[in-house]
Amino acid sequence: MPTPSRAPAACLIGWPAAHSRSPLIHHYWLRTLGISGGYSIEAVPPEEFAGFIAELPRRGFVGANVTIPHKEHALQLAEPDARANAVGAANTLWFEDGRLLATNTDVEGFLANLDACAPGWDRTNEALVLGAGGAARAVVFGLKERGIARVHIANRTIARAEALARQFGAGTVPLAWERIDAVLPQAGLLVNTTSLGMHGQPPLALDVARLQPHAVVNDLVYVPLDTPLLAAARARGLKTADGLGMLLHQAVRGFELWFGRRPQVTDELRALVEADLTQN
Numbered sequence: 060m061p062t063p064s065r066a067p068a069a070c071l072i073g074w075p076a077a078h079s080r081s082p083l084i085h086h087y088w089l090r091t092l093g094i095s096g097g098y099s100i101e102a103v104p105p106e107e108f109a110g111f112i113a114e115l116p117r118r119g120f121v122g123a124n125v126t127i128p129h130k131e132h133a134l135q136l137a138e139p140d141a142r143a144n145a146v147g148a149a150n151t152l153w154f155e156d157g158r159l160l161a162t163n164t165d166v167e168g169f170l171a172n173l174d175a176c177a178p179g180w181d182r183t184n185e186a187l188v189l190g191a192g193g194a195a196r197a198v199v200f201g202l203k204e205r206g207i208a209r210v211h212i213a214n215r216t217i218a219r220a221e222a223l224a225r226q227f228g229a230g231t232v233p234l235a236w237e238r239i240d241a242v243l244p245q246a247g248l249l250v251n252t253t254s255l256g257m258h259g260q261p262p263l264a265l266d267v268a269r270l271q272p273h274a275v276v277n278d279l280v281y282v283p284l285d286t287p288l289l290a291a292a293r294a295r296g297l298k299t300a301d302g303l304g305m306l307l308h309q310a311v312r313g314f315e316l317w318f319g320r321r322p323q324v325t326d327e328l329r330a331l332v333e334a335d336l337t338q339n
């Protein structure tokens with residue numbers, strides 16, 4: 060167990076200890092920035108989570124990532140910011156003046172990835188978001204934060220799209236799954252937050268030819284890296300942003316909060332994580 064006198068360390072708390080790319084990403088940044096620090100995976104069952112969080116400093120941790128099944132519980136144990144509250148889940152914890160704070164870095168990961176892949180993407184007035192689960196909440200919050208005037212939320216289960224639209228209020232519109240085709244020509248940005256197109260899931264059947272020529276297509280799915288949706292959008296000459304980019308960019312803020320330096324998402328890091336994804 061690390062002690063406070065040692066190099067600062069962060070960890071990923073989950074149950075069971077799932078395979079995660081986070082250690083690979085944070086170790087790469089620690090190594091390339093020459094920072095002496097650590098990042099470990101901690102398997103903590105739900106009944107021990109609150110106790111583990113209370114003991115973070117004693118265990119030598121300056122903060123943590125939180126994953127399934129603790130993301131909602133973490134909101135109650137730390138002081139969440141607006142992003143974590145809106146998403147209803149925290150994935151990053153850190154200390155400030157002895158207080159434990161919480162955010163959800165999926166919002167920043169989503170926005171920063173689009174900024175990197177398709178600068179100017181936010182000049183559009185309308186976006187179409189497919190899905191209404193946890194990832195969709197982060198995406199819709201990010202789009203509202205960036206001032207997108209109208210966000211259509213299409214979901215197989217329309218009640219979940221309606222609930223999300225109620226939560227985010229003016230400018231968010233629920234859309235029946237069967238009505239996607241009608242909205243595609245208006246959308247300057249299309250974001251897939253469903254699991255459709257993921258390995259083992261059905262493909263996302265959608266006609267990208269209906270999008271405007273300057274539309275941007277973002278798929279959050281990153282297994283496979285190049286989804287049929289992204290391939291079709293590229294073939295049509297549209298700008299695209301992939302799920303791996305979001306995964307890498309969402310890790311930036313945690314590292315900065317824990318270790319005091321803002322790291323870069325480099326091609327070298329991307330290649331490292333790509334190789335890991337294709338091996339597993």
Ligand code: NAP
Nearest residue numbers: 190191192193194195215216219252253254279302305306
């Ligand atoms: P979730 O809360 O379980 O939501 C899943 C969504 O997919 C729901 O809207 C669900 O619709 C929809 N869906 C599932 N199967 C469908 C089908 N056969 N037809 C139509 N819609 C279907 O999951 P999540 O946490 O939001 O994650 C969603 C995806 O985003 C996953 O692929 C995940 O890996 C990815 N993700 C990526 C990143 C990243 O950093 N790149 C971050 C977070 C999530 P219903 O409501 O009708 O069930």
